[in-house]
Amino acid sequence: MNKSTFTPKIQSSYTDFTFVSENSCYVVYKALSKADNKEYTITALNINSEFVKNKPDTAATLLIQELIHFSSVHPNSVLLDTFEIANGQIAWASLPFTSLKFELHNTKLDTHFEVNIPKMLADVASELEFLSQKMKITNSSAIIGLENIYQYKSDGFHLGNWAEAVQNNKETENQSKSKAEPQNKPDLSNEINALGFAALEACGVSSSVIEQIKALRESDQNSYVKSTEHLVSEKLNHYPESVRIMISRMLSSDPKLRPTIKEIQSLKKAEHDEERKETGATVGRVSLQSLIGNFSFVAQGSS
Numbered sequence: 001m002n003k004s005t006f007t008p009k010i011q012s013s014y015t016d017f018t019f020v021s022e023n024s025c026y027v028v029y030k031a032l033s034k035a036d037n038k039e040y041t042i043t044a045l046n047i048n049s050e051f052v053k054n055k056p057d058t059a060a061t062l063l064i065q066e067l068i069h070f071s072s073v074h075p076n077s078v079l080l081d082t083f084e085i086a087n088g089q090i091a092w093a094s095l096p097f098t099s100l101k102f103e104l105h106n107t108k109l110d111t112h113f114e115v116n117i118p119k120m121l122a123d124v125a126s127e128l129e130f131l132s133q134k135m136k137i138t139n140s141s142a143i144i145g146l147e148n149i150y151q152y153k154s155d156g157f158h159l160g161n162w163a164e165a166v167q168n169n170k171e172t173e174n175q176s177k178s179k180a181e182p183q184n185k186p187d188l189s190n191e192i193n194a195l196g197f198a199a200l201e202a203c204g205v206s207s208s209v210i211e212q213i214k215a216l217r218e219s220d221q222n223s224y225v226k227s228t229e230h231l232v233s234e235k236l237n238h239y240p241e242s243v244r245i246m247i248s249r250m251l252s253s254d255p256k257l258r259p260t261i262k263e264i265q266s267l268k269k270a271e272h273d274e275e276r277k278e279t280g281a282t283v284g285r286v287s288l289q290s291l292i293g294n295f296s297f298v299a300q301g302s303s
Contacts, residue, residue, distance in 0.1 A: 007084040007091040014042060014093065021099045021147055024051035025059050025066075025163035028150075040079070041098070043067075051163060055086070062163050063090060069130065070094075074156055095146035096153045099160075100146035100202055115202045116155060117236065121195060122268035124149060125158035125261045128191050130167065138186040140165040144194035146201055189255035192264065196250030203235035217253050220239050224253060236253050243267060264276070 005027065015029035020041070021028045029042045045063055046052055052059040069076050082093040100115060123142070132136040148161040177276050197210050216224040228251045247265060249259045
């Protein structure tokens with residue numbers, strides 16, 4: 001990190017910056033306010049990325065669009081008095097949030113990584129609906145991962161890195177035009193499937209195991225079904241049956257069997273209507289030690 005990473009207002013008002021994540025459009029840091037010594041999240045244009053260097057106007061537009069949407073979904077989260085555009089840089093501070101990947105990798109072995117899975121699924125489903133209907137982005141499966149799903153201390157979730165989705169969307173549009181395909185209602189089945197796998201990873205299934213399971217989908221359907229059913233049953237056994245069934249459908253190899261965005265959004269209501277199986281269980285509690293041993297299961301499931 002160097003001084004040009006942030007605007008003058010951020011540099012003078014915050015200290016002890018800790019890197020959280022980055023993409024082609026922006027970087028995210030944690031920092032302490034000099035005013036109250038509390039932790040906040042700093043977002044800034046990624047001026048070192050090739051995307052920003054080659055398309056500065058597009059990058060700035062996407063960053064501000066994401067900021068506006070973020071502010072509408074999470075009112076009062078952005079500290080408007082910290083927003084600044086200076087010397088080609090854009091930056092602001094907000095109430096704390098981090099990517100799920102950052103939280104997972106920085107949780108100590110003797111503590112727990114907590115994710116409210118039903119709310120995560122419902123919130124990200126709403127994000128996908130917004131990107132599809134309002135931003136006309138119909139190919140966003142590439143950004144659905146723990147590195148781009150951000151969790152707020154207020155227990156809300158946001159899907160970031162729109163820039164990559166926009167670039168993928170343009171490629172998809174060009175391919176569709178070259179094939180002269182009719183423009184039908186956006187098909188978000190791939191995004192829904194990717195979100196199902198993100199839920200498994202948030203529950204402690206390693207990304208390498210998930211890649212092995214995805215490979216089974218192409219080579220061994222029976223093992224794929226057994227593997228996904230086992231993981232859903234094991235990792236989400238403390239959730240209502242409706243949640244487990246929904247995620248199993250999201251992981252289906254048949255796109256036609258996957259739930260709709262509206263069905264996934266209904267999980268937010270189900271979360272409040274149904275009691276957890278285990279009294280006093282912590283929502284989404286996942287010990288990092290649960291990451292160990294997943295490899296052996298996949299090997300056995302495919303044998």
